[in-house]
Amino acid sequence: MLLSLIVYTVSALLLAWLGWHVSNREQRLLAQGGRELPLYSWEILVALLVYVAVSSVRWLTAWDYNMYYNYFLSMQSLGEYSRENFEPGFSFLTIAIARTGAHFAVYFGFWAALQIGLLYYALRHRKVLLPWIALCVFMGPYYIQWMNTIRQAVVECLFVIMVELIVRRKFWIYLLLSLAAMLIHRMSILLIPLYFIPLIKVPHIKVWILWAIMLGCAVLGQFPQWIRWIFERLGEFASLLGYGHYYHLFAVGNLEYIFRTWMGPARLFPIASCLIMIWYYPSIKKMSGDDKFVSAAYRFSLLHIAFLNVFANTTLYLRRPGDLLRGIFLVMVCYTLHFLWRERKWIPFALMALLNLYFIYYEIIKVAMAPDNLYYPQMYHTFLFS
Numbered sequence: 558m559l560l561s562l563i564v565y566t567v568s569a570l571l572l573a574w575l576g577w578h579v580s581n582r583e584q585r586l587l588a589q590g591g592r593e594l595p596l597y598s599w600e601i602l603v604a605l606l607v608y609v610a611v612s613s614v615r616w617l618t619a620w621d622y623n624m625y626y627n628y629f630l631s632m633q634s635l636g637e638y639s640r641e642n643f644e645p646g647f648s649f650l651t652i653a654i655a656r657t658g659a660h661f662a663v664y665f666g667f668w669a670a671l672q673i674g675l676l677y678y679a680l681r682h683r684k685v686l687l688p689w690i691a692l693c694v695f696m697g698p699y700y701i702q703w704m705n706t707i708r709q710a711v712v713e714c715l716f717v718i719m720v721e722l723i724v725r726r727k728f729w730i731y732l733l734l735s736l737a738a739m740l741i742h743r744m745s746i747l748l749i750p751l752y753f754i755p756l757i758k759v760p761h762i763k764v765w766i767l768w769a770i771m772l773g774c775a776v777l778g779q780f781p782q783w784i785r786w787i788f789e790r791l792g793e794f795a796s797l798l799g800y801g802h803y804y805h806l807f808a809v810g811n812l813e814y815i816f817r818t819w820m821g822p823a824r825l826f827p828i829a830s831c832l833i834m835i836w837y838y839p840s841i842k843k844m845s846g847d848d849k850f851v852s853a854a855y856r857f858s859l860l861h862i863a864f865l866n867v868f869a870n871t872t873l874y875l876r877r878p879g880d881l882l883r884g885i886f887l888v889m890v891c892y893t894l895h896f897l898w899r900e901r902k903w904i905p906f907a908l909m910a911l912l913n914l915y916f917i918y919y920e921i922i923k924v925a926m927a928p929d930n931l932y933y934p935q936m937y938h939t940f941l942f943s
Contacts (some may be wrong), residue, residue, distance in 0.1 A: 646740025
């Protein structure tokens, strides 16, 4: 428990300080007529190294992590890959690193470098967000989820870059990146229709209506039986999306993959964050100078919360398309925190901070009160002390 508290807290504060330092240094340069600092500024390089170092020595922490760990070791010891349905790009990179004889820390460090590198690159012109990104990643649920879902996490971070392509109307580059992402995670095919969402013109919707929609999605998600109706109409198209197995389960009336999840902080706090985001969005947009990236991030954030809540009581695999938007939701949360801090709106800032910076401590305390188990993903374990 103590190790987990130290690692997450120190990592969050260190990366936040580095982000704050590089952002302030850049602001001073711009005020003097200079240029933006490059991505290879020493603060950013140190931040990337810290993130990769913490991630590479992390060990045996969750089901998916253990799966990747075992496949990597089996590739090295047996000389063959023990799973055939991984995407070709992911398999190629795994086999290439395994055959070098590298320690598994190098393998996990590589994927961690892709995650944080893509996210920092996406925010290279928005360095004021870096301190908030660091705090939210390590104190919120993001780091734990990214380390567990490795392939999907890379796509989530890549999508933050791709939002800029949507704003700039670079469809063919966006399409190529989507197809390339499919080599890492086949679910990336769902990124293609997302290109058109920020381009759809919608009339102004009042705050209370948006609030009602978000809360309505949460209520609808409490009654997942309607999912079967959708699957009956998807037919075999579900197989193309990677849901063929679940199509057959629902088609025969099997309720094995319908769950009733607890409406606890992990579900309620993102909804509450979204409601605050909706309330202050006009001011955030004004602060950003009507940046189209912010508008797109906001729209994707609403979609993220709505989708996850509608499918909250179904299998994880049905919720995963919404998880692709987790990275851009993180960015919008940080825009909201930055705005509230800058405008000295202390009460809503404190509430927003509580909603997004509590997770790791809450989870560690829960685990500490439960029977000891090595594989709790919330706890930080490292092979260095094994």
